Amino acid sequence: MPTTPSARTPLSEKELHRHRQVAEAFGSDPERYDRTRPSYPAALVDRITANRTGLDVVDVGCGTGISSRLFQAAGCTVLGVEPDARMAEFARRRGLAAEVATFETWEPSGRTFDAVVSGQSWHWLDAAAGAAKAAQVLRPGGRLAVFWNAETPPPELLRSFGEVYRRLLPDSLVARQWTAKAMDGYVMLCGKAADGMREAGAFGEPEEWRFAWEKSYTRDEWVDQLPTHGDHGQYPAAKVHEVQAGIGEAIDAVGGTFTMRYTTIAMSAVRASG
Helix, strand or coil, X not given: CCCCCCCCCCCCHHHHHHHHHHHHHHHHCHHHHHHHCCCCCHHHHHHHHCCCCCCXXXXXXXXXXXXXXXXXXXXXXXXXXXXXXXXXXXXHHCCCEEEECCCCCXXXXXXXXXXXXXXXXXXXXXHHHHHHHHHHHEEEEEEEEEEEEEEECCHHHHHHHHHHHHHHCCCCCHHHHCCCCHHHHHHHHHHHHHHHHHHXXXXXXXEEEEEEEEEEEEHHHHHHXXXXXXXXXXXXXXXXXXXXXXXXXXXXXXXXXXXXXXXXXXXXXXXXXX
C-alpha cells in the first residue's frame, strides 16, 4: 500500500504566496499558452504506453491539454486533472475530459487507470503525496511518468538572453533559466520525483529517461511564448514588454530565427503488483 508522506519543512508564507501566484498566472491566457508552448516527442508517449492502445490515462496538471492530446492520438482514453478552471475549460473545448482539482485532493470515485502522467507540472505538487495518490489510482503494473522540457538555445543566444534578464528582471525565477547549468534544475526536479516515488512504497525503482529533439522558432514565435514562462506574470506588463523587445533584438542579431534544442527529461516507475 502507498505510504503517507512524511513531514517536510514547510514553505514560508512569502514563498507559498509567490508559488501560488506563479501557478495561477498560467491560466490568465490559455489560448497563448496552448498556441505557443512546445509539445513532447512521440518517443516519450511510445515509451509510456509501450505502444499499446486503449489505455486509461490520467494527466495531472493537464493545463490546456498539450500532452493529453498526444496520448489521445495514441489511442488512449485520457482524463485531465487541472486546478485552474480556465485551463480546464480550454482543454474541454479541445475535446478533453477534464476535472478541476488539485491532484492531491482529487476524488477518483473508485476509478483506476493504466498510467498517470504529468507534463511540466509535477513540481507544483508535493512529490511524495502525488506519488502516493498515483499509486492509489493505478492498476497493478500501471506506470507513473512525470516529465519536463529543458530548453537550450544556441550559445550566443543563451548569453544574450541571460544578459537581457540580468538587466531587466534580475530577481525573476525565469532569469535563472538562462545559464549554462539550466539543465541542473530539471535533474533536481526528477530527483525529487524519484524520491517521492520511493517514499510512496508502492513502485519499483524509478527510471530516468531523456529524449533529445529540436524546434525552430522565428523571432515573433519565441517572443509570443515568453509571457507563458516562469514568473513573467508577476511583473508589470511594461517591464515584460521590455524583456520581449530585448529578446527580440537578440534573435534579430542572429538572423531572426533560431533552433532550440530540447531535452525532454522524465522520471517513471511502475506500480507494484499486490
